[in-house]
Amino acid sequence: MTHSSWAYVSNYLIYSAMTVYTLAFFAHAYETAWAVRSPAAEPTQGNLLTKTLDYSRTEKVARIATAFMILGFLLLFAGVVARGISAGRVPWGNMYEFSITGALAFCGAYLAALRKYDLRWLGLLVSIAVLLTLGTAITVLYRPSAPLVPALKSTWLVIHVSAAIISGGVFLLANTIAAAYLYLDSMEQKGERKAWAKRLPSLEVLDQLSYRLIAFVFPLWTFAVIAGAIWAEHAWGRYWGWDPKETWAFITWVAYAAYLHARVTVGWRGRKAAWLCLFAGSTFLFNYVYVNIWGTGKHTYSGL
Amino acid sequence: MDTPIETIELGGVGLLRFLWRQLTSMRTALILLLLLGVAAIPGSLIPQRTQNPMKVRDYFIDDPSVASWMDRFSLFDVYGSAWFSAIYILLFISLIGCVLPRSFEHLRAVRALPPLTPKNLDRMELHQSWAGSGDELTAARAWFKQKHFRIREFEGAISAEKGYVRETGNLFFHLALILILVGVSVGALFGMKGEAIVNVGERFINIPTTYDSLSYGKLFNDASLAPFSLKIEDFQAKYDPLTNAPEDYTLRVSAIESPGSQAKSKVIKVNAPLSFGSTNIYLQANGYSPVVTVRDKNGAVVLQGPTPFLPQDANLTSIGAIKVPDSDPQIGFVSSFLPTASRDKVRGGISAFPEALDPKLLFSVWQGNLGLDRGIPQSVYRIDTSKMQQIGLHSLKVGETFVFSQGSITFDGFVPWVNLQVVRDPGKLYALLGGIVAILGLLASLFTRRRRIWIRVNQSSQVEVAGLAKNGAPGLDKEIAAFVTHLKKVEK
Numbered sequence: 001m002t003h004s005s006w007a008y009v010s011n012y013l014i015y016s017a018m019t020v021y022t023l024a025f026f027a028h029a030y031e032t033a034w035a036v037r038s039p040a041a042e043p044t045q046g047n048l049l050t051k052t053l054d055y056s057r058t059e060k061v062a063r064i065a066t067a068f069m070i071l072g073f074l075l076l077f078a079g080v081v082a083r084g085i086s087a088g089r090v091p092w093g094n095m096y097e098f099s100i101t102g103a104l105a106f107c108g109a110y111l112a113a114l115r116k117y118d119l120r121w122l123g124l125l126v127s128i129a130v131l132l133t134l135g136t137a138i139t140v141l142y143r144p145s146a147p148l149v150p151a152l153k154s155t156w157l158v159i160h161v162s163a164a165i166i167s168g169g170v171f172l173l174a175n176t177i178a179a180a181y182l183y184l185d186s187m188e189q190k191g192e193r194k195a196w197a198k199r200l201p202s203l204e205v206l207d208q209l210s211y212r213l214i215a216f217v218f219p220l221w222t223f224a225v226i227a228g229a230i231w232a233e234h235a236w237g238r239y240w241g242w243d244p245k246e247t248w249a250f251i252t253w254v255a256y257a258a259y260l261h262a263r264v265t266v267g268w269r270g271r272k273a274a275w276l277c278l279f280a281g282s283t284f285l286f287n288y289v290y291v292n293i294w295g296t297g298k299h300t301y302s303g304l
Numbered sequence: 305m306d307t308p309i310e311t312i313e314l315g316g317v318g319l320l321r322f323l324w325r326q327l328t329s330m331r332t333a334l335i336l337l338l339l340l341g342v343a344a345i346p347g348s349l350i351p352q353r354t355q356n357p358m359k360v361r362d363y364f365i366d367d368p369s370v371a372s373w374m375d376r377f378s379l380f381d382v383y384g385s386a387w388f389s390a391i392y393i394l395l396f397i398s399l400i401g402c403v404l405p406r407s408f409e410h411l412r413a414v415r416a417l418p419p420l421t422p423k424n425l426d427r428m429e430l431h432q433s434w435a436g437s438g439d440e441l442t443a444a445r446a447w448f449k450q451k452h453f454r455i456r457e458f459e460g461a462i463s464a465e466k467g468y469v470r471e472t473g474n475l476f477f478h479l480a481l482i483l484i485l486v487g488v489s490v491g492a493l494f495g496m497k498g499e500a501i502v503n504v505g506e507r508f509i510n511i512p513t514t515y516d517s518l519s520y521g522k523l524f525n526d527a528s529l530a531p532f533s534l535k536i537e538d539f540q541a542k543y544d545p546l547t548n549a550p551e552d553y554t555l556r557v558s559a560i561e562s563p564g565s566q567a568k569s570k571v572i573k574v575n576a577p578l579s580f581g582s583t584n585i586y587l588q589a590n591g592y593s594p595v596v597t598v599r600d601k602n603g604a605v606v607l608q609g610p611t612p613f614l615p616q617d618a619n620l621t622s623i624g625a626i627k628v629p630d631s632d633p634q635i636g637f638v639s640s641f642l643p644t645a646s647r648d649k650v651r652g653g654i655s656a657f658p659e660a661l662d663p664k665l666l667f668s669v670w671q672g673n674l675g676l677d678r679g680i681p682q683s684v685y686r687i688d689t690s691k692m693q694q695i696g697l698h699s700l701k702v703g704e705t706f707v708f709s710q711g712s713i714t715f716d717g718f719v720p721w722v723n724l725q726v727v728r729d730p731g732k733l734y735a736l737l738g739g740i741v742a743i744l745g746l747l748a749s750l751f752t753r754r755r756r757i758w759i760r761v762n763q764s765s766q767v768e769v770a771g772l773a774k775n776g777a778p779g780l781d782k783e784i785a786a787f788v789t790h791l792k793k794v795e796k
């Protein structure tokens with residue numbers, strides 16, 4: 001196959017993935033609605049490692065929804081790979097490619113966490129987020145497949161960017177959970193949880209969950225930043241130059257370090273920790289959106 | 305880690321001790337950490353002198369009073385400013401004050417045995433009790449040994465502890481951060497950085513006058529410059545014919561490490577610098593130098609050779625100034641070089657492709673005073689034409705000549721130039737080492753669980769088991785369940 005036909009295949013796969021995520025979204029929505037219409041007598045609250053929700057009536061739909069999420073992930077994965085083949089390199093050369101890979105990482109983080117924790121209640125949010133990201137990517141950010149500029153031709157691209165993208169996926173998952181925490185917490189402070197929210201995990205569980213995700217990827221993010229510094233040293237002659245992209249990566253790192261500190265040593269839990277988590281996560285997003293598109297500096301690879 | 309605030313003793317020592325405790329408290333560390341993150345923000349939104357001096361100048365031109373106020377707060381030099389430095393220096397003092405004592409404490413703890421088994425195990429987490437056979441202690445000892453627990457036995461009880469690596473890793477992580485800071489400081493004090501534009505065919509000798517810009521660390525001087533020299537042999541740039549994007553740059557040089565040593569042929573690429581010890585030479589940018597011969601009215605050559613032009617866009621449309629100070633009156637050519645000449649309705653003559661497929665030199669000829677001797681540094685790419693008069697306008701292809709009232713100019717051809725960046729950073733290895741240790745330390749501390757398990761068997765063979773997970777680490781319930789299952793299996 002020629003390069004351009006691989007690019008065509010990639011686009012086709014991305015569109016298919018979007019269709020499947022739409023199906024996943026509807027399945028999750030249906031599952032939620034159904035469970036709310038006939039709520040369990042007692043909200044079930046288990047330990048993190050056991051099931052936290054009552055799926056007794058909706059198990060089948062929930063399984064179908066998860067199956068769609070997995071299928072969407074596979075299609076997206078194939079789409080990203082095909083994009084890489086079409087360009088003859090890793091598919092991380094411009095913002096369109098970062099976005100589809102980022103969506104893949106986000107969904108991957110969700111599915112990986114799903115193996116350990118029952119997170120299916122989050123599927124609704126995850127499928128919307130992935131759909132929005134892919135939709136923006138293919139309509140606004142899309143660029144024809146092209147080779148890399150010389151500065152990006154390095155093994156460090158693979159190492160640094162893959163670490164950064166995976167960290168980003170997990171950070172955003174942790175953020176989604178922290179946002180859910182804050183939302184449910186304010187609901188509980190006003191009184192009881194609403195019917196549909198009764199089946200969601202307890203605040204304690206959400207708090208722990210976002211902490212564990214962050215503690216898990218913080219070393220990876222540290223690695224991504226250091227790998228970036230090593231690469232910058234190879235390409236630009238300095239490992240650190242306070243370029244906007246580097247500065248925001250540093251801010252994200254410091255913010256998550258502060259988050260871990262706050263938890264481990266000063267004992268922040270709950271709301272305070274969730275806000276700090278959202279702050280740290282928004283520095284990551286800001287770096288991705290603002291610095292890539294409007295920022296100046298050496299990291300201008302958005303291709304826009 | 306938090307020390308309760310004590311009543312302040314009167315006297316300087318008491319106050320100092322109080323301040324020290326405050327500074328090294330965890331709450332202060334957290335505040336400083338958050339402050340460092342917030343303090344880094346303005347520097348990414350406001351242009352910085354070190355990266356973007358032109359934009360900073362624009363601020364001063366647009367609104368001088370606001371700009372000078374901003375300058376008073378170092379907003380154009382955030383990362384070298386007093387207030388930014390103050391935050392990270394305080395943070396690192398806090399870090400040292402916190403981590404060093406903890407390291408000694410931990411060293412002692414690692415050498416010591418686990419504490420004795422508590423009297424009342426039933427008050428501890430995950431307590432279980434059953435009537436056993438009396439062989440449990442032996443079985444437990446073997447199990448702990450096999451799982452590399454550290455154990456202490458006393459009067460029918462065993463205390464077992466595991467996961468010291470957590471604290472060790474955490475300490476190494478923090479100490480590694482100090483090492484990174486040391487590396488950064490060494491680089492800033494003993495390093496240098498310079499840039500020079502060199503035409504293909506020319507020689508670069510590593511002495512101060514060769515550089516277009518050069519800056520030294522506080523403890524670096526001319527004598528510390530590595531004594532190498534390079535001859536630029538060849539530069540090849542490859543571009544994608546569809547998108548015009550660069551695909552590959554290759555620079556070949558013949559390098560002499562120090563006077564008297566053999567010249568060696570070397571290749572420099574964008575991601576592959578050439579190194580002499582801790583000095584690296586990077587390929588940073590490239591462009592074209594048109595080669596012209598300028599003659600006076602009598603046909604005598606007054607200027608001959610390449611002049612570097614500054615690229616303006618991705619297709620290397622370049623501008624430049626050919627100055628002939630030695631003619632009378634002085635002559636200047638305000639020029640553009642188009643590697644692949646084309647026309648644009650708005651911009652006029654532009655280049656359509658970065659490679660020199662159809663090179664053209666466009667210029668206007670000026671005579672008068674170039675203003676070179678007024679002592680004000682001038683851009684080599686521009687001419688101040690305020691004291692000059694335009695006497696011609698033309699464009700040339702390679703080999704062509706244009707004759708004007710004061711003489712003639714011949715466009716002989718062009719050579720590529722490369723911008724070499726020379727950097728010496730003797731601190732970067734410490735920083736790298738610090739980075740590696742930091743990651744390993746983090747992995748060790750975030751992925752190990754520190755926990756204790758106790759077992760006691762009394763005279764009547766009643767077995768008691770309990771545990772304690774530090775930092776509320778998960779998974780101890782499963783571990784104790786496995787332990788108990790093992791003991792009960794042995795009983796049967």
Ligand code: HEM
Pocket residue numbers: 218254256257260261264265305327328329330333337395398399400402403474478481749750775
């Ligand atoms: C450059 C600044 C600092 C950074 C980036 C940083 C980062 C971190 C990180 C990521 C952790 C989490 C590791 C874990 O959970 O095991 C941590 C834990 C910790 N840090 Fe820091 N830290 C810094 C400064 C400090 C300072 C100034 C202190 C002392 C005042 C300190 C004392 C501690 C302590 C006691 C822990 C908890 C260890 C535990 O019990 O797990 N750190 N730090």
